[in-house]
Amino acid sequence: MNENSLAEIRQILSAVCDPEIPVLTIADLGVLRDIKIVDETIEITITPTYTGCPAMDMITMNIRLALTEHGYKNILIKSVLSPAWTTDWMTESGKEKLKAYGIAPPNPTQAVCDSKLFAEAEAIQCPLCNSWHTRVLSQFGSTACKALYQCEDCREPFDYFKCH
Amino acid sequence: MNIYNAVNSSQSPDDITSTITSLSDGKVDLLLHLADTALILSQRNAAWCGHGPILEQDIAITNISLDLLGQARNFYQYAAKIINEATSVTAAEQVNNADGLLEASEDSLAYLRTEREFKNLLLVEQPNGDWGQTILRQYLFSQYQYLMYQQFQQSSDQQLAAIAEKAIKEVTYHVRWSSEWVIRLGDGTPESHTRMLNALGELWTYTGEFFMPAEYEKKETIGFELDAIKQPWIEKVTQLFEAATLPSPSNMEGVFMKAGGKTGIHTEQLGFILAEMQYLHRTYPNSFW
Numbered sequence: 001m002n003e004n005s006l007a008e009i010r011q012i013l014s015a016v017c018d019p020e021i022p023v024l025t026i027a028d029l030g031v032l033r034d035i036k037i038v039d040e041t042i043e044i045t046i047t048p049t050y051t052g053c054p055a056m057d058m059i060t061m062n063i064r065l066a067l068t069e070h071g072y073k074n075i076l077i078k079s080v081l082s083p084a085w086t087t088d089w090m091t092e093s094g095k096e097k098l099k100a101y102g103i104a105p106p107n108p109t110q111a112v113c114d115s116k117l118f119a120e121a122e123a124i125q126c127p128l129c130n131s132w133h134t135r136v137l138s139q140f141g142s143t144a145c146k147a148l149y150q151c152e153d154c155r156e157p158f159d160y161f162k163c164h
Numbered sequence: 165m166n167i168y169n170a171v172n173s174s175q176s177p178d179d180i181t182s183t184i185t186s187l188s189d190g191k192v193d194l195l196l197h198l199a200d201t202a203l204i205l206s207q208r209n210a211a212w213c214g215h216g217p218i219l220e221q222d223i224a225i226t227n228i229s230l231d232l233l234g235q236a237r238n239f240y241q242y243a244a245k246i247i248n249e250a251t252s253v254t255a256a257e258q259v260n261n262a263d264g265l266l267e268a269s270e271d272s273l274a275y276l277r278t279e280r281e282f283k284n285l286l287l288v289e290q291p292n293g294d295w296g297q298t299i300l301r302q303y304l305f306s307q308y309q310y311l312m313y314q315q316f317q318q319s320s321d322q323q324l325a326a327i328a329e330k331a332i333k334e335v336t337y338h339v340r341w342s343s344e345w346v347i348r349l350g351d352g353t354p355e356s357h358t359r360m361l362n363a364l365g366e367l368w369t370y371t372g373e374f375f376m377p378a379e380y381e382k383k384e385t386i387g388f389e390l391d392a393i394k395q396p397w398i399e400k401v402t403q404l405f406e407a408a409t410l411p412s413p414s415n416m417e418g419v420f421m422k423a424g425g426k427t428g429i430h431t432e433q434l435g436f437i438l439a440e441m442q443y444l445h446r447t448y449p450n451s452f453w
Contacts, residue, residue, distance in 0.1 A: 051331050052234025081238070082326035084333060117344050117407075138220035139337060140227035148220065164333055 001037045009035055009042060012066050019058045020143055023101040026059055030089025033080065041074040042067065047085045049164070050144040087163050099127045104149065104160040124160050126151035134158075190380030191321075192243050193283065196273065197380065197426055199239035200284035203274060204434070205305060206232035207441050208292055217295050224341060228302065231334040238327045240270035275445035279428070279435050283378075286425040287370035289434045296349050296356065297363035303342035304367060307400050308374045310335050311393040319387045343404055350408025360410060372421020381426075 013032060018024045026032040026046065034045035044063060048056045060077050067075050087106035090098075095105035104127045124134050131153040139162070141148040146159040209229035216222025247268040287305060292298045313335060316328035349356040375394040383389055398413050405412055424430065444451070 048234075048330075050231065050234065051238065051327075051334055052230040052232070054230070080326070081330040082322070084326075084330040117340060117347065138224055139341060140220075140224035142223070144227055144230055144334075148223075 001040065001042075006035065006037060008070070009037075009067065009072070012070050013044075013063065016059070016062050016066050019055050019062070021098070021101065021103065023097045024094050026063075028091050028094030028097065030085060030087075030091070030094075031059065041076050042072060044075065044077045045080055046077065047080050049085050051081075052144060085164070087161065090161075098161060102127050102158060103146070104158060106161050106163045122163075124149055126154060126156070127158055128156050129154040136160075190382070190385045192246055193378070193380035194385055195239045195243035195246070195324075197283035197378065199236045199243065199273070200282045201288055202232045202239065203236035204282070204284045204437060205288035205302075206230070206236060207437055208288065208290075209298070209302070211292055212298065221295075225298065225302075228338050228341070231331070231338070235327070235331050236274070237270055238331075240273045242323050242327070244268040244270055244273060271445065271450075275442045279430055279438055281428060282430065282434060282438070283426050283428060284430075284434070285370070286373055286422055286431055287367060289425070289431060289437060290367060290370065291433060293363060293366060294359055296359040297366060299342055299345040299349060300360065300363040301367055302338065303346050303404070304371055304401070306335055306338040306342055307404075308371075308393070308397055310339050311396055311400075315386070315388045315393065321387075346404055346410075347408045350405070350410045357409065360408070364410060368416055369419060369422050373423040373425060376421075376423050376426070378426040 013035065014025055014027060016026050016032075018026060018029055018031070021029075029049065031046050031049065032044070033047050034043075036043040036045075046056070046059065046063070056079065060079070063077055064075055090106065098105040104124050107122060107124065123132050124136075125132050126134050126149075129151060131151055133152040134149050135152060137148040137150050137157065139147050141159050141162075145161060145164070147162040148157060149160045150157045206229045209225050209232070212222060212225045213229075214222065216225055244267075251268075285305070287301060290297075290301060310332065313328040313332040316324055317332065319325040319328070346360070350360045351357070374397070375390055377390045381390050401413050422431075
């Protein structure tokens with residue numbers, strides 16, 4: 001295996017998507033951290049968005065399947081926790097795809113959860129009508145990585161990919 | 165000897181405990197304590213699924229349950245790795261072993277240990293009670309867990325530090341969410357206030373165990389004196405209880421504190437949880453979907 005195979009592997013993995021948010025690839029999400037070829041083994045490093053993210057097992061399986069389909073055999077998939085995943089690692093194109101899909105992307109200014117109680121929720125733009133007139137319904141949404149908001153103008157509830 | 169075989173052989177529980185304790189200076193015991201505590205609270209909270217007072221909070225408590233399950237898995241996986249290395253179970257042996265029983269794994273540790281081998285805090289095995297009791301249990305625990313993970317982030321054990329660094333981001337949400345609910349209910353209606361007082365009566369005597377170090381919580385193993393986080397915890401709780409118009413911890417000083425969970429001496433509650441949680445795996449070993 002050589003540089004060409006590395007490029008090909010990158011190409012193959014660019015088709016592997018997050019099972020919960022199928023419009024995002026694992027590279028868009030920042031879950032795919034590293035691809036290396038050590039001797040004859042492909043070493044792939046991934047990191048979970050959230051500790052309990054149930055999608056990780058499926059992502060691991062899908063990476064293996066995609067590579068096996070293209071004839072690659074020795075595959076080692078490592079999951080690392082540190083440095084801990086942050087929404088900063090999400091690509092700009094990923095954020096655009098997220099919004100088009102109806103999920104508000106994480107704000108560029110990072111309002112990470114702190115211990116302040118009853119803090120005013122950060123302003124989140126409605127991904128459907130672009131209004132900033134929205135309110136938080138719950139810091140916990142349909143998956144561990146999202147919060148639940150509602151737009152006060154178009155009245156639609158929507159998911160927000162919360163900063164982390 | 166490894167944990168799976170130990171559990172399934174005719175050895176006495178004492179032999180099992182000493183076998184595991186001798187591994188890595190109590191590191192395995194520490195990891196199992198952290199894992200068991202996260203797992204049992206996760207299991208308790210999961211029982212709210214479909215029963216929460218309103219949909220958003222039903223989703224919140226089950227999200228927290230999922231976060232805790234993730235933490236438990238990380239600790240079990242790490243413990244299994246240490247056990248397997250210490251008992252020199254090689255990958256080849258695992259594959260060659262026809263019945264596949266040789267390997268310690270997150271599943272064998274979670275599903276195939278008995279009540280006396282579980283090292284979770286007594287607090288987390290207590291029944292859900294009403295919403296107030298579930299909220300208060302979550303707050304008392306999350307505040308403790310937050311301070312503890314803060315310390316673990318500095319650990320010389322890189323894997324332990326990494327698990328803590330990852331999890332503390334989520335625990336921050338747990339602390340904030342449960343704190344806000346303690347205030348809403350404590351300083352809410354006469355009915356909600358009374359219920360919070362009842363919850364406090366049920367749960368307070370289980371909090372002393374947080375700070376009573378087990379053999380495996382010596383400074384050499386955990387990297388800090390457990391006692392060092394006691395005062396910060398009391399200060400946080402005092403502040404919150406004041407906002408929630410609940411009695412100050414200083415008024416509850418000197419009450420008898422129950423302990424034992426860290427060394428496997430549990431209240432009658434744990435057996436029932438384990439029976440329910442482990443039933444499927446024990447009945448249909450290695451099944452999954």
